Amino acid sequence: xxxxxxxxxxxxxxxxxxxxxxxxxxxxxxxxxxxxxxxxxxxxxxxxxxxxxxxxxxxxxxxxxxxxxxxxxxxxxxxxxxxxxxxxxxxxxxxxxxxxxxxxxxxxxxxxxxxxxxxxxxxxxxxxxxxxxxxxxxxxxxxxxxxxxxxxxxxxxxxxxxxxxxxxxxxxxxxxxxxxxxxxxxxxxxxxxxxxxxxxxxxxxxxxxxxxxxxxxxxxxxxxxxxxxxxxxxxxxxxxxxxxxxxxxxxxxxxxxxxxxxxxxxxxxxxxxxxxxxxxxxxxxxxxxxxxxxxxxxxxxxxxxxxxxxxxxxxxxx
Amino acid sequence: xxxxxxxxxxxxxxxxxxxxxxxxxxxxxxxxxxxxxxxxxxxxxxxxxxxxxxxxxxxxxxxxxxxxxxxxxxxxxxxxxxxxxxxxxxxxxxxxxxxxxxxxxxxxxxxxxxxxxxxxxxxxxxxxxxxxxxxxxxxxxxxxxxxxxxxxxxxxxxxxxxxxxxxxxxxxxxxxxxxxxxxxxxxxxxxxxxxxxxxxxxxxxxxxxxxxxxxxxxxxxxxxxxxxxxxxxxxxxxxxxxxxxxxxxxxxxxxxxxxxxxxxxxxxxxxxxxxxxxxxxxxxxxxxxxxxxxxxxxxxxxxxxxxxxxxxxxxxxxxxxxxxxxxxxxxxxxxxxxxxxxxxxxxxxxxxxxxxxxxxxx
Numbered sequence: 261x262x263x264x265x266x267x268x269x270x271x272x273x274x275x276x277x278x279x280x281x282x283x284x285x286x287x288x289x290x291x292x293x294x295x296x297x298x299x300x301x302x303x304x305x306x307x308x309x310x311x312x313x314x315x316x317x318x319x320x321x322x323x324x325x326x327x328x329x330x331x332x333x334x335x336x337x338x339x340x341x342x343x344x345x346x347x348x349x350x351x352x353x354x355x356x357x358x359x360x361x362x363x364x365x366x367x368x369x370x371x372x373x374x375x376x377x378x379x380x381x382x383x384x385x386x387x388x389x390x391x392x393x394x395x396x397x398x399x400x401x402x403x404x405x406x407x408x409x410x411x412x413x414x415x416x417x418x419x420x421x422x423x424x425x426x427x428x429x430x431x432x433x434x435x436x437x438x439x440x441x442x443x444x445x446x447x448x449x450x451x452x453x454x455x456x457x458x459x460x461x462x463x464x465x466x467x468x469x470x471x472x473x474x475x476x477x478x479x480x481x482x483x484x485x486x487x488x489x490x491x492x493x494x495x496x497x498x499x500x501x502x503x504x505x506x507x508x509x510x511x512x513x514x515x516x517x518x519x520x521x522x523x524x525x526x527x528x529x530x531x532x533x534x535x536x537x538x539x540x541x542x543x544x545x546x547x548x549x550x551x552x553x554x555x556x557x558x559x560x561x562x563x564x565x566x567x568x569x570x571x572x573x574x575x576x577x578x
Numbered sequence: 579x580x581x582x583x584x585x586x587x588x589x590x591x592x593x594x595x596x597x598x599x600x601x602x603x604x605x606x607x608x609x610x611x612x613x614x615x616x617x618x619x620x621x622x623x624x625x626x627x628x629x630x631x632x633x634x635x636x637x638x639x640x641x642x643x644x645x646x647x648x649x650x651x652x653x654x655x656x657x658x659x660x661x662x663x664x665x666x667x668x669x670x671x672x673x674x675x676x677x678x679x680x681x682x683x684x685x686x687x688x689x690x691x692x693x694x695x696x697x698x699x700x701x702x703x704x705x706x707x708x709x710x711x712x713x714x715x716x717x718x719x720x721x722x723x724x725x726x727x728x729x730x731x732x733x734x735x736x737x738x739x740x741x742x743x744x745x746x747x748x749x750x751x752x753x754x755x756x757x758x759x760x761x762x763x764x765x766x767x768x769x770x771x772x773x774x775x776x777x778x779x780x781x782x783x784x785x786x787x788x789x790x791x792x793x794x795x796x797x798x799x800x801x802x803x804x805x806x807x808x809x810x811x812x813x814x815x816x817x818x819x820x821x822x823x824x825x826x827x828x829x830x831x832x833x834x835x836x837x838x839x840x841x842x843x844x845x846x847x848x849x850x851x852x853x854x855x856x857x858x859x860x861x862x863x864x865x866x867x868x869x870x871x872x873x874x875x876x877x878x879x880x881x882x883x884x885x886x887x888x889x890x891x892x893x894x895x896x897x898x899x900x901x902x903x904x905x906x907x908x909x910x911x912x913x914x915x916x917x918x919x920x921x922x923x924x925x926x927x928x929x930x931x932x933x934x935x936x937x938x939x940x
Contacts, residue, residue, distance in 0.1 A: 296842050303736050304745065310733070311752035314814060317767045318755070320778065324770075337778035383660025386653035393646050398657070402664065407867075408921065410671020411913035412874075412893075413900040417677075417688075418670050434667045437660055467652035496760030498875045503901060514762040521766035522879060542776075549766050556758045564754055568818050 318553075325349070325546035332542045348543035352551070358516060362551065364428070365513040369494045372432035376490040377483065379436050380445055385471050387442075388449035399446075406439045416503055430504035431497065431512065438493075441486050448482050449475065485566040488559065495555060513552045521545045678911035691907075698911035707895065715891040719869040721801060726808050727865055730816025731858060735846060737817060738824045753814025764807050765879035769794060772803070795884040804880060808873070823857040824850065859931050867924030870916050892916040 319339050324332055325348055327341035352358045386392055387399055415434060424430040452475060460470045498514040505511060673688060678698055680691040702708050740746045771779040772793040783791050793799045831849045874893035881889040892912060900909030
């Protein structure tokens with residue numbers, strides 16, 4: 261929403277000197293004061309600086325991940341290495357610990373997203389039916405969980421009681437339905453024309469059939485949006501593995517990254533490959549960070565578009 | 579929505595739906611309920627409900643609850659997994675809060691552990707940890723209000739003044755990126771940039787101050803680091819909601835103001851800001867509810883043995899007491915205290931917003 265509207269409103273304004281509907285560039289004489297021009301220039305410089313400061317740390321890490329160990333220690337800051345080498349990547353992909361945590365994370369994210377989206381859609385659909393007895397009670401119970409929760413320790417104890425500790429399910433099930441997303445999807449279903457569904461029912465479609473053949477095909481965009489929401493949340497989740505996974509062999513990428521870059525626990529985390537080989541200690545930190553963010557970067561254009569829409573849907577409909 | 583009153587009483591109540599205001603009508607419709615389509619109750623609402631596709635729904639509203647439940651069996655089947663989820667992972671932990679008033683013993687469980695009343699709360703309030711944790715939490719919350727909350731508003735206002743679309747889009751795309759990075763990545767980047775002696779940011783600071791700084795371990799640097807991280811991660815993304823609100827400003831207002839001789843600053847102050855005031859208020863209320871949620875992942879990742887004194891906030895304290903030390907009842911009590919304060923804050927902020935003639939959230 262923000263993207264489309266802000267931008268569609270803008271292009272006319274950027275046009276040369278005509279009087280567009282919104283804030284003409286040089287409409288009246290009062291407008292084009294020197295003060296105004298100075299403000300524009302300063303504003304532009306400030307915002308571009310802001311954009312650079314924001315992406316700079318990340319550019320540095322990407323550059324560092326392709327630099328040799330000696331270059332990282334010799335040069336303090338650089339955005340392009342003198343010699344592009346892949347030592348760090350070669351090393352981390354040769355360790356089974358890193359590769360395992362990468363596979364674990366991809367698997368948990370894939371399975372988790374499917375489960376979470378399925379549960380959310382399946383619950384949102386009946387809740388969108390105003391005539392369903394008990395629906396208001398359930399909705400209120402869902403909304404209550406947005407204001408108040410049991411908190412970290414009771415949730416941990418429940419997960420433990422269910423025998424989920426040290427299983428990948430502990431990373432998926434406790435977060436299976438996000439009540440905010442559920443309400444947004446419910447509102448979306450509610451907006452779909454009831455007549456279509458009614459017509460399918462009259463033609464002999466079962467309730468499940470109506471959901472699968474009429475409602476879901478109409479909901480593809482919102483399903484894409486929330487799949488991304490859930491996938492990013494699981495991929496980035498640090499708290500669940502911290503709480504529920506003790507076994508280092510089941511660590512997700514986020515845990516692994518922390519262990520390598522923050523706890524600097526290199527030998528234990530990576531596992532020793534060859535006693536005579538000195539691993540690129542600095543460089544691998546850079547490489548690990550880059551790998552852990554690659555999926556986010558790959559999906560970034562979609563993320564930006566869908567997430568912006570998502571938070572605006574949420575803010576409008578509450 | 580107009581149909582609410584007739585359907586409502588039926589849902590929690592196993593007896594057949596009764597509608598209408600007078601007891602006589604109620605008994606009459608109860609009596610006729612088994613009949614599939616009784617005459618509409620004389621409360622006047624009937625005619626309004628009859629139109630269009632809702633014909634079927636009138637049938638549903640009138641049918642006995644048992645029949646309606648059977649008719650919607652599949653909808654309930656679809657609800658089931660979600661309901662089980664909410665019961666298991668949301669409501670069971672809420673019931674689990676009872677251990678804050680017990681001495682929880684794992685083999686006895688939530689219900690049967692011995693009750694101890696407010697013992698754990700008394701321990702908390704008399705503990706030296708309490709004032710330390712509370713102070714740390716409040717200072718971070720205060721810095722959040724003063725520095726983090728206004729940042730997206732300012733950036734959104736500046737972005738709104740930019741008129742070169744390509745540049746604007748480039749800037750937006752750049753400043754949204756950190757929102758999608760995990761706190762682990764943010765903390766890792768901080769550790770790389772501020773590493774002693776070798777981190778580029780440390781070298782910059784060293785050359786400015788002339789000292790040899792250890793930013794990551796120095797307690798004085800903990801709060802600035804946290805605020806910097808939050809600003810970096812959240813500011814860009816936070817602008818979206820304000821930019822959306824800004825698109826709804828009537829351009830004629832600017833036109834009129836210019837004719838009256840208003841300069842850029844005056845236009846911003848008298849037109850743009852008032853236009854997004856309600857958005858700011860809503861965001862402020864939402865923020866107030868989360869004030870004590872200092873961000874467990876962020877603080878946990880940035881805490882080390884040297885800065886713990888200033889780093890420990892309620893969330894991390896609950897973690898260390900509960901998970902690391904196994905004091906489940908005590909840490910649950912701490913968490914409950916924080917949650918209750920959070921609820922008071924959000925309702926308080928809502929009440930304040932209403933007092934100042936703004937629209938509240940509830």
